[in-house]
Amino acid sequence: MxxxxxxxxxxxxxxxxxxxPADPTDLLEHxxxxxxxxxxxxxxxxxxxxxxxxxxxxxxxQILPAPPExxxxxxxxxxxxRSLGRGGMGTVYLAERDDGTFEKQVALKVLSDELALPDFQERFHRERQILARLEHPSITRLLDGGTTADGRPFLVVELVDGQPLDRFITEVEPGLDARLELFVEMCSAVHAAHQQLVVHRDLKPGNILVTAEGHPKLLDFGIAKLLSAELAGGQTGPSERLLTPPYASPEQIRGEAIGTTADVFGLGVLLYELLAECHPFEEERRDPARLALAIVERDPPPPSVTAATLPDDLAPRRWSARLRGDLDQIVQKALHKDPARRYSSAEALARDIERHRRGFPVEARGDSLTYVTVSFLRRHRLAASATATAFLVLVAATLGLWLQRSEILRERDNAETVSDYLVEVFAAADPGTSRGRDITAGELLDRARQRAARTDLAPATRAAFLQPIGEAYAGLGDYRAAADLLSESLEIRRASGTAEAEDLADTASALGGVLLALGELERAHTLLEEAVTLLESSLGFTHPETALALSELAASHQQAGRLEEADTAFRDALKRLEEGNEPVARAHVRHRLAALLRERDQTDSAIELLRLGLEDLVSVRGGRPDPDVAVFLRDLGTILRRQGDHDDALRRYREALAMQHELFPDGHPDIAVTLSQIASVTQSQGRYDEAEALFAEVVEMRRSLLGDGHRLVGNTLLNQANLAVDRGDLSRAADLYRSAIAIQEVALPDDHLDLASSRTGLATVLSRLGEPAQAEELHRQLLDTAIRSYGERHSRVAILRNNLARSLQAQGRLEEAHEEFGIVVEVIAETLGSDHPLLATAWNNLADVRRLSGDLEASAEAFDRALEIAHSRLGADNPTTLQIAVNRMGVLLRRAPDDDTRRRATALAKVVDRVLGPEHRSSRQLQRFLEISPPAPSSGR
Amino acid sequence: MTDEAIPSESVDVTELLHAWSAGEPGALERLIPVVEGALRRRARRAMAGERPDHTLEPTALVNEVFLRLAGHEEVSWINRSQFFGFSAQLMRRILVDHARRRRRDKRGGGFKLVALEQVQEPHGAGTDLDLLALDEALTALAALSPRQSRIVELRYFAGLTIDETAEVLEISASLVSKEWTLSRAWLYDRLRPPEEPR
Structure with a gap:
């Protein structure tokens, strides 16, 4: 055909x-x-x-069957x-221990060969870990585990002589009371798991065996999960999507985060089936799509109604009237679509069943206080921007934890004070109060601060409130507000005379840290010294808290430019941690010391310290996502980036980002920092569109979290401006620099480095747009300041000197420029290494000024050096490499415009056009070089 | 810049995906073996009947591979539709290879035969479906209408829904639906056992 x-x-x-048509023949013929x-x-x-x-x-x-093993x-x-059947991840065998010790039969579950992949091994391993932490008469006991000869993990659990719940019900037909008793035992097993932070996630009749004695045994923790790493609000990955549809909770179906209340839902379905011998969505049960929709959207009929429609010979029909009221309500509450409105725990569900059996009013029938609070938060959450809410929830959680361990909870009525307080703060996000616009975390904190200022709080309580709010402000980067609040807290504590030394030291140390950030170095130093002294006498010299405070003190030396003292103090802190086993504290101090070493250009030692710190952290926290590990990875990435190892840096950043995405809600400030770093590397690699998109995302995140005028928003604008310069879009760059400066002039002290960068950037752009004299003056100021802080021979100083030289060159003062560029090359080679990518730029600039002076030989030589480094470190297709190649070609064409050179120039033009596009500055420049060099005599082939 | 393709996990897949989505020449060639490896492993798990009572949506399979390869990052950077498109071709290759190997095993005999006799052939609408024959028929269909052949590939081998298929091919869902109905009828007509009464 x-x-x-x-x-x-x-x-x-x-x-x-x-x-x-009924008969298609006619139509077909037609x-x-x-x-x-x-x-x-x-x-x-x-x-x-x-x-x-x-x-x-x-x-x-889907239809390919598995070959049996x-x-x-x-x-x-x-x-x-013999084989007992295939379970979730492998085969379950009936086995006997055959070393003659005892003859007991066991169930042995081994990961199937097909699945011996790392993530399944990991899951299997996790099931073993989970089972090992669960000791409960209604949970199958882990007896042993190991690895088969061919490397597959297996675990051994007690062999349960029983039958699955559904078969037990149809065969034994227990009465209603017996069913409720059985159910309460099931709840208690599930609750025991929850207390170990284990969510089963797959409660269904097949996973519950009823023993000959009539007790339930909970099986198969194959897709259970440990909650601990995810308390901060983790995301659900694709491997978490496994579920059994008829017993899955709405949040599982929707792929949202799963908590213990997912198991409460599963228990609700089981209870429904025990009471009515029908699935809550019996009609939809066979059709996965309709079932999923029903679970997410529809309320099932009350079990009493379902039971009443059953045939006479089925047990539930007899007790349908007894289900009406309490039991209907209990089921409904357990099956609520919204996890927050279900029973808060399996135990609470069991308790309500017990209350019903003893004739007490059940919780399900009245709104609880928890419900009121939670629903309040839900109602008001919508008005706050997603990121602000996410952040504030973290703040509230921190506050809550802090309050829990602080003494004020011992005071009368404190629980209410705390909850009233939080409710009032959250009320700021009410559409009525915020007039329908998104509220930032900063505004919510302002509200928290106003509330804390009221005089009806007892002084000790107020001091306790002020501290975390102050720290939260610091977290948002508003150090001024943080300092005010922490000062007040400290004053209250000092005045009371009864504050514990540790609390005083805590506040003093926090305030000291904030003052450091504000540049109030002397006051900071005094406070930090005080904190160290307090802790030395209350907790001892080598206590980790003391060591950490000492490391903060070291940071204050560093900030004040006393780098030697800082080094000594950091190492003292490390030494104090040597004896105790405090890897986390040690890691933190190493982290700080690494930052110092980086500043002193001792990059290798800094990397080594970070690696050691990372090992420390991983030894404690395992391979799990962890906020501190993420920060270490990121900082390691940043050092590598500064060394010019872009690929390595990017790998570290991505690891950090993946962790942070698992740990934090979207829009978290830490995620913004990492994204911003990734954007910078991406920019260095010449992938400008990606970098641009990332920076845009970061700016959006920061605006919605921190507000338009925040210094970090200014920072990101500065980054975007630098990117625009790289792309050759100078007028956009100038606009962005101006926007950044407008923010930074308000948010930063006048001599702040970031503000200086923006001004430098603007000056550079302006000089390229035709204002070199203005630029020179600014560059000289910046250089002098930097020399005072870092000394002459420091990489940062070299970069500023380079800028100055360019402004000199732009004014035609070529000899002066040549001298400065020469120093730049020397210092960069000396501090960053003889093959650092920045050195390529430095050689390029030196070559360029030689070209302008007319010394083409020396210029070509310098360009050769530049190109060699760029080629090996950045790659042939990198925009910087190509720009250098174009510059060099300009000199070669001027020096000897012969056939060969022109041919090479034409070949280069093709590459540049392909990689950067014909409209790029470099492409146009090379075109111009080709045009102005005399055409080659026509030579045929 | 013609690196040899290394089909192992050590390849930085994220980089490759990005390079590919940025249209970098050669990226796809390097990406395919990696994706194919991941799909093979994942499909083998699906075949091993991983939790028979747990559903994993077919698209989720491809998507899971995708997410895994993309390293859980901003996946919007990468063209998901394109990815699904070539995953479907890969899945076809994988499954047809699988069927071919099995046929060979059956013919070749040996100790595996015992186990294999217990294996059911794949089923579709109650009839035995010969994947190799389907593969051939699909190639024949491509000669009549490449688009119809692509639709079957995306639907049957990658498990995409009508809407997802429409998204990949950038045509309307109603057109996909019509073409699907027609292709399916044609394929069934070709593949149905001759002795079955018409």
Whole structure:
């Protein structure tokens, strides 16, 4: 058949399907107009369509069955008797220990060969860990575990002599009271797991065995999960999506974060089935799509109604009237769509069942205080921007934790004070108060601060409130507000005379840190010294808190430029931690010391320290996502980036980002920092569009979290401006620099480095746009300031000197410029290494000024050096490399415009056009070089 | 810049995906073996009947591979549709290879035969479906209408829904639906056992 005839056949086929006549013969003949072959073809298609309407509807890989595994003789020291079935991740065998010690039979579960992949091994391993921490009569006990000869993990659990819950119900037909008793035992097993932070996530009749004695045993923690790493609001990854639809909670179906209340939902379904012997969504149960929709959107009929419609000979029919009221309500509450409105725990659910059995009013029938608070937060959350809310929830959690361990909880009525307080703060996000616009975390904190200022709080309580609010302000970067609040807290504590030394030291140290950030170095130093002294006498010299305070003190030396003292103090702090086993504190001090070493250009030692610190942290926290580990990875990335190892840096950043995404809600400030770093590397690699998109994302995140005028917003604008310069878009760069400066002039002290960068950037752009004299003056000031802080021979100083030299060059003062560029090359080679990418730029600049002075030989030589470094460190297709190549070609063409050179220039032009596009500055520049160099004599081939 | 393709996990897939989505020449060639490896492993797990009572949506399979390869990052950087498109081709290759190997095993005999006799052939609408025959028929269909062949590939091998298929091919969902119905009828007509009464 030809495609044309096939097309015609398709048209006829669809026309007939659309018309859907009882007998298609007439219509077919009419449409085919005597073309019998066509008619026959279409008829075949119509028959085929009728015969197999669901042919290949299920994707291929779903219907491929698994080959059975041969029965192994023995695994570990167990003899395999027979297969008990396939479980979630492998095969379960009936096995006997055959070393003669005892004859007990056990169930042995081994990861199947197909699944011996790292993530499954990991899951298997996790199940073992989870089981190991669970000790409960209603949970199968872990007896042993190990690895098979071919490297697959296995675990051994007690063999339960029983039958699955559903079979038990139909065969034994227990009465209602017996069912409720059984259910309460199930709840208690699930609750025990929850207390160990384990969520089962797969409660269903097949996973609950009822023993001969009538007790339930909870099985199969194969997809259970440990909550601990995810308390901060983790995301659900694709491997978390496994579920059993009829027993899945709405949040599981929606792929949202899962908490213990998902198991409460699962218990609710089981309770429904125990009471009514029907699934809550019996009608939809067989159709996964409809079932999923029902679970997410519809309320099931009350079990009493379902039971009443059953045939007479089924037990639930007899007790349907007893279900009405309490039990209906309890089921409904357990099955609530909103996890926050279910029972808060399996224990609470069991308690309500018990209350019902003893005739007490059940919780399900009245709104609880928790519900009121939670629903309040939900109602008001919508008005606050997502990021602000996410951040504030963290703040509230921190505050809550802080309050819990602080003494004020011992005071009368404190619980209420705290909750009233939080409610009032959150009320700021009420649409009425905020007039319908998004509220930032900063505004919410302002509200918290106003509330704390009221005089009806007892002084000790107020001091306790002020501290975390102050620290939260510091977290948002508003150090001024943070300092005010922490000062007040400290004053109250000092005045009371009864504050604990530790609390005083805590506040003093926090305030000291904030003052450091504000540049109030002397006051900071005094406070930090005080904190160290207080802690030395109350907790001891080598206590980790003391060491950490000492390291903060070291940081104040560093800030004041006393780098030697800082070094000594950091090392003293490390030494104090040597004896105790305090890897986390040690890691923190190493982190701070690494920052100092980086500043002193001792990059290798800094990297080494970060690596050691990372090891410390990982030793404690395992491979789990962890905020501190993420920060270490990120800082390691930053040092590597400054060394010019872009790929390595990017890898570290991505690791950090992946962790942070698991740990934090979107829009968290830490995520913004990492994204911003990634954007910078991406920019260095010349992937400008990506970098631009990332910076735009960061700016948005920061605006919505911190407000338009925040210094970090200014910082990001500065980064965007630098990117615009790289892209050659100078007028956009100038605009961005001006916006950054406008913010920074308000938010930063006048001599702040970031403000200086923006001004430098603007000056550079302006000089390129034709204002070099103005630029020179600014550059000289900046250079002098930097020399005072870092000394002459420091990489940062070299970069500023480079800028100055460029402004000199722009004014035609070539000799002066040449001298400065020469120093730049020397210092960069000396401080950053002889193959650092920045050195390529430095050689390029030196070459350029030589070109202008007319010394083409020396210029070409310098360009050669520049290109060599750029080639090896940045790659041939990098924009910087290409720009250097273009500059060099300009000199070569001027020096010897022969055939060969022109040919090389033309070849280069092609590469540049392809990589950067014909409109790019470099492309146009090279075109111009080719135009002005005399054309080659026509030489044929 | 013609690096040899290294089909192992050590390849920085994120980089490759980004390079590919940025249209970098050669990136796709280097990406395919990596994706194919991941799909093979993942499909093998699906075949191993990972939790028979747990559903994992077919698209989720491809998507999971995608997410895993993209390293859980901003996946919007990468063209998801394109990814699904070539995943479908890869899945076809993987599954057809699988079927071919199995046929060979059956013919070749040996100790594996015992185990294999217990293996059911894949089923579709109650009839035995020969994947190799389907593969051939699909190639024949491509000669009549490349688009129809692509639609079957995306639907049947990658498990995409009608809407997702429409998104990948950048045509309307109703057109996908019509073409699907027609292709399916044609394929069934070709593949149905001859002795079955018409």
């Amino acid at each position: 030809s495609p044309e005839r096939w097309k015609r056949a398709g048209e006829v086929f669809h026309t007939i399907l659309d018309e859907d 449409l085919c107009a005597g073309d019998e072959e066509l008619a026959a073809n279409v008829l075949d298609l119509l028959h085929a369509h009728r015969d197999a309407p669901t042919f290949i509807d299920r994707p291929a890989f 041969p029965l192994p003789e023995r695994i570990g020291s167990y003899r395999i008797v």
